[in-house]
Amino acid sequence: MNKLRLTLIIIVILVIIVHFSFKQPTPESDDPFIGPENAELTIVEFGDYFCPATKQFYTLRFKELRESYPQVKWVYRDFPIGLDIAAQASNCAPDFWEFHEKLMTNFNLSRERLIELSDNNQDFIECLDSEKFKDEVKKDFKDGISLGVEATPTFFINGEKIRGNVDLTKEIDKFL
Numbered sequence: 001m002n003k004l005r006l007t008l009i010i011i012v013i014l015v016i017i018v019h020f021s022f023k024q025p026t027p028e029s030d031d032p033f034i035g036p037e038n039a040e041l042t043i044v045e046f047g048d049y050f051c052p053a054t055k056q057f058y059t060l061r062f063k064e065l066r067e068s069y070p071q072v073k074w075v076y077r078d079f080p081i082g083l084d085i086a087a088q089a090s091n092c093a094p095d096f097w098e099f100h101e102k103l104m105t106n107f108n109l110s111r112e113r114l115i116e117l118s119d120n121n122q123d124f125i126e127c128l129d130s131e132k133f134k135d136e137v138k139k140d141f142k143d144g145i146s147l148g149v150e151a152t153p154t155f156f157i158n159g160e161k162i163r164g165n166v167d168l169t170k171e172i173d174k175f176l
Helices: 002-021 052-068 085-092 096-104 111-117 122-130 134-146 168-175
Strands: 041-047 072-078 154-157 160-163
Touching (some): 041 052, 041 168, 052 072, 052 168, 072 085, 096 111, 111 122, 154 168, 160 168
Parallel strands (some): 041 072
Antiparallel strands (some): 154 160
16 A cells, blocks of 8 residues: 555656656747738747846847747746836837837836936836836746756747757757
8 A cells, every 4th residue: 555655646747747858938919020910930038127148148149039030929027136116117008019128228226217218207106106017027037947047048939948049040940
C-alpha cells in the first residue's frame, strides 16, 4: 500500500512539473500589441522601462525588426523589477505605442517627467494618480514569474523563451 501511495505521489509531482515546464505565454486581451492580430508568429516581450537592456533592445533593434517582419505580432507585457510607475503610465496613455517609444527613449521617468511626456494630459494625470493599472502591471509581473522570467528583456517567440538582448532575427527566421 505504501509503495502504491508513493508511486501516485511521484506521478502527481511529475505531472505538475511537466505542466509548468510547458506553460506558454498567452497575451491577455488587454495587452498592447502591434502587427496583425491573427499572425502566424507572435512575440511576447516582458520588459521594464527602467532596464537599460530593455531600452537598448528597443532603440537598437525593435524598429528594424518591425520593418523587416511586418507579419509578426509583437505583444508587450510589463515586468517592472523595481518601480512600476512607468509601466502604469504606459497603460494610462491614450496611444500606448507612441508613449512606449517616449518611455524607451527617456531615462528620467519621474512622475513629473511622465506627465510632461503626456503633454500634461489631464486624463493621463488622473489615471496615473489613481493607480488604475497597478493590478494589471502586477498581473503581468506574476505571469512573467510563472513563466520563468528572471530578467528583462525576455521574449517568447511562439512560446519559446529567449532571454536577454539577443539578435532575434535568427530566432524569428526559425519560425518563418
